[in-house]
Amino acid sequence: MPDLELTLPARAENVAVVRHAFGGLGDVLDVGDQMLADIKLAVTEACTNVVVHAYPDGEGPLGVAAIVDDRQLTVVVVDEGRGITPRPDSPGLGLGLPLIATLAESLELGTSAENQTEVRMTFNLDAAADESAVAS
Amino acid sequence: MTAPAVNETEVRVRSGPLVSAVLGRVVGMLAARAQCPIDRLDDALLLTDAVAAHAPSHSESDRVVVNVLTDPEGLELRVGALRPDGATALLRDADLPGVGNVFERVADEVHAATAPNGGGDELVLRLRFAG
Numbered sequence: 001m002p003d004l005e006l007t008l009p010a011r012a013e014n015v016a017v018v019r020h021a022f023g024g025l026g027d028v029l030d031v032g033d034q035m036l037a038d039i040k041l042a043v044t045e046a047c048t049n050v051v052v053h054a055y056p057d058g059e060g061p062l063g064v065a066a067i068v069d070d071r072q073l074t075v076v077v078v079d080e081g082r083g084i085t086p087r088p089d090s091p092g093l094g095l096g097l098p099l100i101a102t103l104a105e106s107l108e109l110g111t112s113a114e115n116q117t118e119v120r121m122t123f124n125l126d127a128a129a130d131e132s133a134v135a136s
Numbered sequence: 137m138t139a140p141a142v143n144e145t146e147v148r149v150r151s152g153p154l155v156s157a158v159l160g161r162v163v164g165m166l167a168a169r170a171q172c173p174i175d176r177l178d179d180a181l182l183l184t185d186a187v188a189a190h191a192p193s194h195s196e197s198d199r200v201v202v203n204v205l206t207d208p209e210g211l212e213l214r215v216g217a218l219r220p221d222g223a224t225a226l227l228r229d230a231d232l233p234g235v236g237n238v239f240e241r242v243a244d245e246v247h248a249a250t251a252p253n254g255g256g257d258e259l260v261l262r263l264r265f266a267g
Contacts, residue, residue, distance in 0.1 A: 001199070002150075003149070003150040004158055005148040005149075006145060006146070006148075006162070007145065007148075008145040008146070009145075011143075014143070016165060017165045017166060020162065020164075020165045021158050021162050023161060024154070024157035024160070024162075025154065025158060027157050028153045028157045
């Protein structure tokens, strides 16, 4: 069961709400600044994709879940839109998913058991600390 | 500027330190987006602090569930998935000696309700933006 779940309308202003919630999560989990910035950026990108692409004919729900297990954070962003498909008329640059793939330890795109479009990403919360320890 | 639309968010958090950290931020952000005046924003955070402190003891599970509804007139918190009579118990827990009941002093409306679809007891707190 997720440690944190948010369900809200897929609107641009609500992306900031999600981002802010992850700030609170980062505080409690004592996540380093760099890692927290990476998590917030990746989650922001995934939520923005939902806002921009999922519901071309209106508005629908945006769901975000966070699961913490032994310093590994899994974030799942879901929507009930049309799925992740190529979009020639996309208003974006197409950099969102590659950016998430770069920031996260793993990235999976798929469909949930409830037939929702799902973006699942994982982060090692100690990764930045590990890297700086190796460098020093 | 156009009037902000109705916005409804469900927050479901594991009991513990996450409740206060996440709920305060989410409610603060939603209230600010709804053009909540600064003094009422402070009041909204007082309510979330009290909810975070006491709701875990009365929840049906180890999760605290809060529906946050904002509209141009105000903000509503529906603290849900409480045990039977949990709303009354949660309200009682917010009594502070010498101060009174935090929920009743700060919110404009306080009442217990039954959540739709058998979602258990819930405490409804409504804060109006205009004094």
